[in-house]
Amino acid sequence: MIATRLGKRSGSVLLTVLLTITILSMLCFTSLYIAGQNANAVAQAASWQQALGGAESAVDQAIAALNTGTWTNWVTLSGSLPNLQPQPGATPASASGPPGANQYNYLSNSLTSQLINYNVANAITTGGEGSNLVSMWTTIDTANLPLDSNGNQWYRIRATGTAATVGPARVSNQRLDNDLRKIGLRFDRKTNNAIASPQATRTIEVIVQALAQSIWVRGVTLKSSITMSGGGTIDSFNSGDSFKSTNGLYDSAKRQSHGDVATTNSGNSNLNNTYVYGNLSYSGSAVKNTNDVQGTISTPFNATIPATSDPSWTSGMWDSSVTQVNGTATLTAGTQSSPTLYKLSQINLSGSNVLTIAANTSGTDSYIEIWVTGKMTTSGSSYITQDPKVHVTYWVDNDITLSGSSYLNQSGLAANVVINGVGSHNFTASGSANFIGVVDAPGFNVTISGFGGISGALIGNSLTISGGASLHYDEALNTNSSSSSVGNYAFASWFEDSR
């Protein structure tokens, strides 16, 4: 018998393999664990950014509501603004406008359940990796701020955005991140309520200021039709910008393209393919022959064009030494705080008559207001000349005809001559001279003919331009900071509450 002896079978290989696998597994586990931690840190940073996006969206919603006056889904609540998210009752009052004193308007599309009648269901959702849901809520109140110098109310907007944080409820391995981002892991940081999953919350407080709106936001604003013919144009310049004007005057070489035209009822408007360097907006029938409108053409155009009215002067307020002007004359202006007032039955200049609007002797800007209850007419070689330092405001209750040499505004600034046409009459500018000023005559049918035109802006009922006449809109007019009409709201103050 041959004995066969097998060698000793030791477990060294198995042990080595197991040890190797253990070491590799630990390495892999550690790597994966730390990779998971890093992913968690990135997810928290991303959700923190998303929460800001939500809060800013909420601010945008609030500003949009203020600007447009559309308060869909907003509710108005009484009392002072709470620190935490408002919890209205079952039937809160729908908002119809900005909040008054001791009120605030509220809009929510919160993650937490809200009553359906004031909860907006369109939270921001994304389809990518990370958090796919961002919610926000926002409030608007006056913050007891007084009215500004124009008599307009500023508002406080407080907006909070919340983004779910993907990943475990674990603090970031980026230790310094925790001071900055303050992610809520188990509890809402502000309410101390338990939360189902981690979330990032950011709150912004914005104070928006009311921006006064000039009535001269465009070159031509009409209530009825516009008809153009000849070689004239409507364009723009800026008397306050030397790159867009020469010595404050219109220069065709520096022509701008903001000569916007708008009408609330276009009627039988026809541009006859004359050039408009600006946008055309209209309501009503399509405007004909608009091939040479260089800007956009849009419809509808909805606006309320305020009516003009005579000044509310009482007897004795005006200088009664002059009751009418029908020949050469001089009217002297006063100061800004005490302008000279004249109430005239007519201004009728013909032949070589000259009406001089003189500055006062102080050397400072002078102001004069002239109320013409009848017609205002210049013809032949007659004209009105106005000192460079004088600011004139006219109210004219009948037809206005500026022909011949017409009107010499020595300042060259349209803002220095304001003609308010009251009632429903006609305004005619003709001849070779250029009228520099603004015409606010929403009831007047305006005709501009000849080779002159208007540098400034016009509000009228209808407009007819012919014979090579042009209208050059002065963009510098759109800065009427003293208007009580609110155009838009803009950031006055912005603060992120980083508690």
Add this chain to the structure above:
Amino acid sequence: MTKPRQAIIAFTLVEMLMTLAGSAIVLTALVVGGIALQRSFAAVEGYSTSDGDELRVSDYIALDVRRALTASVDANNTLTLTIPNYYDANNNNPKWSNAHALTPSFNANGAIQYGAGSTTIKYYKLSSSFIREVSGTANTIASNVSSFSVTSQDLTSSVSCSITFTPNFTTSPGPGAVIGTTVYSNTFLRNATARQ
């Protein structure tokens, strides 16, 4: 009677050589793989740390610039911001539990104000650290910073910064193919008073 010859069990030389060669290959692969795994891990960790630092610095500056009342930069590239005293207590380190938002009001110039005065925040590089200093209390918010500069072209509408970070991991000693990562930020000053 012949005594049976005891069997001698052993590897042949060829078997030994093959075993050694095989073992050497396996061990080498293990060592190389292990080192590669560690280096890869170190690279990922370094990248993650740098990425976190870059995000944090950018976010901190954006947070403070957006709410700044004033912004300025000196010759040492220290960015100094002032922010409103928004809370009724502890503006430097407010907590939800003990600091509450103040009601805004108009100041003498018609601008919005909260509490009296303001809180000063500075950003600057100190050695290789990046510092955020609030009312004199400095905190390191990032490391491995090689340079920091603020574009002073227009501090009345926006603040532009660039911060360069030295890589946390390179494949060999000394500068690698990428000598640094530069983060740029440009933040609009949203407070109207800051833009005047």
